[in-house]
Amino acid sequence: MLGASKWIVLSLLLIGSAWAYGAEKEYLYVQSANAEMKQEPKMNGIKVADVKRGDKVIVLEKADKWFRVKLAEREGWLPKLFLSDHKPVGRAELARDIPVNLEKASRRRPPSYTVSAATRGLMGEAPAGKGEKVDYGAVKKLENLKPTASDIDAFRAQVKLKNETP
16 A cells, blocks of 8 residues: 555656646746836736836736736736837847848848838838849948947937837
8 A cells, every 4th residue: 555655646746747847938028118017907907016128027827918927926917019029129239240141131021121220220211112123232231330339329319219228
C-alpha cells in the first residue's frame, strides 16, 4: 500500500508540474505614455495603477476590447489599443542602423513605409504605387542617413514629442 501511495503522489506531482510549465504566458507592452490600469473593463472604471510606456504585462484574460493584465503584483484591465506585442520604439532605436532589403522595402504597404520614413524625420510623397517606378538611388540615400542624437531631439521638438526613453 505504501508503494502505491508513493506512485500516486509522484504521478500528481508530474501532472501538476507539466500543467504549470505547459501554460505559456502571453506578454504585451504598454504603448501609451499615460495609461491607467482599471478595476473593470470600463474607461470610467476605478483606477488600480498607472502604467508607463514600455511596461511589460502578462495577459490573464481577453474580453472584447480589453485585456486583464498583471504588472508586478497588480492586476487590472487595460484597453487593447494601449497594448502591443512589440516593445515601443524609443530614441535609441531610432538612431540605430537597421539593415534593409531595398527590393522588399519598396514593395511595402504605404502606411508601413510612411511610418518608417516618419521615424527618421522625413516628409514627402507616398511610395510608388501601381505602375510607378521606384528611385532605388533615392531609397538607398535615405537608408544611409544616420541621424545624430541632436537630429532626433530636433525632430522630436518639431513634432512636439515628449523626450522619454523606455
